[in-house]
Amino acid sequence: MTIKPLIKSLSAIAGIGMVSIAAHAATTELTVYSxxxxEDLKKYAARFNQDHPDIKINWVRDSTGIVTAKLLAEKANPQADVVWGLAATSLMLLKNENMLESYKPKNYxxxxxxxxxxxxxxxxxxxDAWMAxxxxxxxxxxxxxxxxPTSWQDLTNPVxxxxxxxxxxxxxxxxxxxxSSWLQLFGEDKGWEYMDALHNNIGTYTHSGSKPCKLAASGETAIGISFAFRAAKSKKEGAPLDIVFPTEGLGWDMEATAIIKGTDKLEAAKILADxxxxQKANEMYNEGYAVVAMPGIAQPVEYFPANAEALMIENDFAWSAANRDAILTKWQQRYDSKSEPK
Incomplete structure (x- = not known):
């Protein structure tokens, strides 16, 4: 073989090697529950991959209660590496079950x-915080x-x-x-009395937090109890909605991130948690949520009240997490007959 063909062959082999190395570097995959x-999952992954193209996110997405139940059911054999975007009250439950890896992200x-x-x-x-x-x-x-309506109590009007x-x-x-916010706002006895009265006016209970607002936006119901992010998004898309922030105060929870204990991809999981x-992630969260974790980042969000954070109740997350099972059992016994089929 002459020198030129030899050089070409070696270059080709080197090229194949580099492609193989690059492919190998890009094969770190994280199973992320959320x-x-x-509609935001692609955006979240794309923004993360701008900085970390070598880590692929495989999403497992469902409503909060379903994701929480799935994680608890998998306790003995965890399938997730990371949770990115689940209620803090749910993560407190997982913490009590010793299912989460201790880790302080770089900007903690x-x-x-x-x-x-x-x-x-x-x-x-x-x-970030999502609010009612x-x-x-x-x-x-x-x-x-x-x-x-202007208040939660208004919704008990028989009209x-x-x-x-x-x-x-x-x-x-x-x-x-x-x-949980009604039980805190009104007290437990009065809170259940309130839900009894509200139940009389309920057409159906959905298995998605955004669905009531989507149904209101499309005219399939007149009133949907939902959350501000979905309400603002539907209104921005042209739905004939007024967004009501009840005068008694707004229940809220925060979306949070955690690493599942036992993951065999701990270093990649830490990179995602970081x-x-x-700041870049908090700026992204602020595109849809008026209140985010990093102070000084949040800018006003269209159709959210300027004083959004002031409307949020003093939420006792520890109480809410500790009493979750008992509250849900009682709720199901009293009201589940109006729930839509799963």
């Missing part, structure tokens, strides 16, 4: 205290003669009978933040 809105100290596990060995980190809202379809309401849809708290994190707590 309850983030489905820059985050607001209310958005992080402040224990000595933290296992979860907050991302009422989606009121002005066109359908006018047809039906339904006044615009709304059959015209309200809300999420089932067993499957929806939004539904659970509603129920990025999820970064």
């Amino acid at each position: 309850a983030v809105e489905a 100290d820059q985050l607001s205290p209310k958005f992080k596990d402040t224990s000595e060995n933290p296992v979860w980190t907050g991302m 809202a009422i989606c009121y379809n002005t066109v359908e309401a006018e047809k039906l003669g339904l006044p615009k 709304y009978k059959g015209h309200i849809v809300m999420p089932n708290p067993s499957s929806s994190g939004t539904g659970y933040l509603d129920v 990025w999820a707590a970064s």
Whole structure:
């Protein structure tokens, strides 16, 4: 073989080797469980991959309650590497089951205290807050003669009978933040009395937190109890919605990130946890959420109230997590008959 063909052969072999190395470098795959809105998953992965193209995210996405139940069912044989975007109250349950890896992301100290596990060995980190809202379809309401509510108590008015849809708290994190916030706002006895009265007006309970607002946006119901992100998005898309932030205060939870204990991809999981707590990630969260974990980042979000954070109740997350099973059992016994089929 002459020198030129030899050089070409060696170059080709080297090229194949480089492609093989690059392919190998790009094959770190993380199984990531999430309850983030489905249409945002591609955006989250794409932004992360701008900085870390060598880590592929394989999403497993469902409503909060379903993801939480799946994680608990897999305790003995975890399938997830990371949780990115699940209610902090759910992660507190997993923490109590010793299912989460202790890890402080690089920007941990820059985050607001209310958005992080402040224990000595933290296992979860907050991302953003999602808060309750009422989606009121002005066109359908006018047809039906339904006044615009301004408070949670207004929704117990018999005029709304059959015209309200809300999420089932067993499957929806939004539904659970509603129920737990009413029990905190009104007290436990009065809170259950309130839900008894509200139940009389409920048309159906959905298994998704966003669905009540989507149904209101499309005119399939006049009123949907949902959350502000979905309400603002539907209104921006042109739906004839007024977004109501009830005067008593807004229940809320935070989306959070954690690493599942036992993952065999710990280093890649830490890289994702670091990025999820970064300034770049918080700026991304602020594209849809008015309140994010890193102070000084949040800019006003269209159709959110300017004082969004001030409307959020003093939420006792520890109480909400500790009493979750008992609250859901009681809720199901009283109200589950109106839930849509799964």
